[in-house]
Amino acid sequence: GIQVEQSPPDLILQEGANSTLRCNFSDSVNNLQWFHQNPWGQLINLFYIPSGTKQNGRLSATTVATERYSLLYISSSQTTDSGVYFCAVVRAGTALIFGKGTTLSVSS
Amino acid sequence: GAGVSQSPRYKVAKRGQDVALRCDPISGHVSLFWYQQALGQGPEFLTYFQNEAQLDKSGLPSDRFFAERPEGSVSTLKIQRTQQEDSAVYLCASSLALRNEQYFGPGTRLTVT
Numbered sequence: 001g002i003q004v005e006q007s008p009p010d011l012i013l014q015e016g017a018n019s020t021l022r023c024n025f026s027d028s029v030n031n032l033q034w035f036h037q038n039p040w041g042q043l044i045n046l047f048y049i050p051s052g053t054k055q056n057g058r059l060s061a062t063t064v065a066t067e068r069y070s071l072l073y074i075s076s077s078q079t080t081d082s083g084v085y086f087c088a089v090v091r092a093g094t095a096l097i098f099g100k101g102t103t104l105s106v107s108s
Numbered sequence: 109g110a111g112v113s114q115s116p117r118y119k120v121a122k123r124g125q126d127v128a129l130r131c132d133p134i135s136g137h138v139s140l141f142w143y144q145q146a147l148g149q150g151p152e153f154l155t156y157f158q159n160e161a162q163l164d165k166s167g168l169p170s171d172r173f174f175a176e177r178p179e180g181s182v183s184t185l186k187i188q189r190t191q192q193e194d195s196a197v198y199l200c201a202s203s204l205a206l207r208n209e210q211y212f213g214p215g216t217r218l219t220v221t
Contacts, residue, residue, distance in 0.1 A: 031209075041197060041217070042212070042215075045209065045211060045212075048209040086150055086151075088150070093164065094156050094164060094206055094207065095141060095143075095153035095156060095164070095167070096141075096143075096201075098150030098151050099150055101150055
């Protein structure tokens, strides 16, 4: 089946720093989503981005489907950005296939 | 509007007990998914419904797991004769249609003692 790899696995930042999270996938996909799982376990939708670039406030994402990767940019990070960031893809089926996540810790 | 809701939020079961977990999807969402998330891992697919039809149950780990969505809205995931390895967070997600953006509920944390 399709493999989804996220890097880095862990990231520690000072408040105000910028960061880039990467998601590589091993085959073509029909759907790609980025989520933030907060410390209470809720998965929050960040982007639905099978291709192209989107921006939402301090966050932006780019998916280059032909090269099988997606990037999530976080600018001017805040302590509330802490948590786990997941990339998830859909290939031929219906279910999202998740990567192992990037754990982000932002300190003040 | 209201998001996906799940109940109970926490459930402690003794080994061997049966449990039932409920999911209320976003109103009008045709597709409903159940996922299982073990500690420190990403969610893993269990089963999928389109309206009341269960179209994919390939992720259910054993025949002790059963899901239903009889009227095409609320869904229940039932686990019979719970085992310790069933301890996990069970997440429900819904989408407007197949392969559209999925939205997740807060999950039910199941602990089997």
